Amino acid sequence: MIQVLYFARLRDRLGTAGEEIADPPATLGELADSLAARGDDWAEAFGGKVLMAVNQEMADRGTPLSDGDEVGFFPPVTGG
Amino acid sequence: MKVRISVQTAPFDLAEEMSRLTGGDVGIGGVASFVGLVRARNRVGEREAEISTLTLEHYPGMTEKALGRIVDTARERWPLQGVTVIHRVGELQLGDPIVLVLTASAHRRAAFESCEFIMDILKTEAPFWKKERLPDGSERWVDARESDGAAAARWLTSP
Numbered sequence A: 001m002i003q004v005l006y007f008a009r010l011r012d013r014l015g016t017a018g019e020e021i022a023d024p025p026a027t028l029g030e031l032a033d034s035l036a037a038r039g040d041d042w043a044e045a046f047g048g049k050v051l052m053a054v055n056q057e058m059a060d061r062g063t064p065l066s067d068g069d070e071v072g073f074f075p076p077v078t079g080g
Numbered sequence B: 001m002k003v004r005i006s007v008q009t010a011p012f013d014l015a016e017e018m019s020r021l022t023g024g025d026v027g028i029g030g031v032a033s034f035v036g037l038v039r040a041r042n043r044v045g046e047r048e049a050e051i052s053t054l055t056l057e058h059y060p061g062m063t064e065k066a067l068g069r070i071v072d073t074a075r076e077r078w079p080l081q082g083v084t085v086i087h088r089v090g091e092l093q094l095g096d097p098i099v100l101v102l103t104a105s106a107h108r109r110a111a112f113e114s115c116e117f118i119m120d121i122l123k124t125e126a127p128f129w130k131k132e133r134l135p136d137g138s139e140r141w142v143d144a145r146e147s148d149g150a151a152a153a154r155w156l157t158s159p
Helices: A008-014 A028-036 A040-047 B014-022 B062-077 B108-125 B146-157
Strands: A002-006 A018-021 A051-054 A057-059 A070-074 B002-008 B030-037 B041-044 B047-050 B053-058 B080-088 B090-093 B097-105 B128-133 B139-141
Touching (some): A008 A070, A008 B128, A028 A070, B014 B097, B062 B080, B097 B108
Antiparallel strands (some): A051 A070, B030 B097, B041 B047, B128 B139
16 A cells, blocks of 8 residues: 655646545556556646655656555646 | 744734744854745736635645754754744635744845745645635635746756
């Protein structure tokens, strides 16, 4: 079981702030691909530039996933 | 070495933060400060518009970690005696302060450079997102700027 969180434009597009996924794939990239395959809104949300974090650290498609991980997907940041 | 990092909805007071940073440390020779404000006009893509309010969202937990790492990197790079980073979230009005960075050092160069470094890296690595509301009531997410990426990248190449 992992916790997946969506932020900002991504969350608005998907209509959800997050979810739990019971049987996640081995890597972050595979997770992103499986989410993008859920439908049009998902494909669009994951079609642009999406940043990824695992356990609140920036990560990339090759980052492995483990039980209990917190995954975050979000657009490029615009603070400051 | 004083480090203060805060993500908050409340406004901050520059004078109060200055005294908190420098109080009792007479080895400090200078403090550089940057205060970011909500600007009335902004451009998103091709469209420049007057905005009415700005809402800042963040990734609680990760934001504080990211800011902590940025400050740690600055401390490794410059001889600093204190750093304060305060970033506001929630709904802000035109002219409101958004972000405060204070860097204290024995000499000005370290203070100036590290203050700019922290802002440049914060803008590309700390998980904050701005959403603008326009006078007609519509809302739009602010896009990341390429110039911000370039500003952050130059610190990776310069000695």
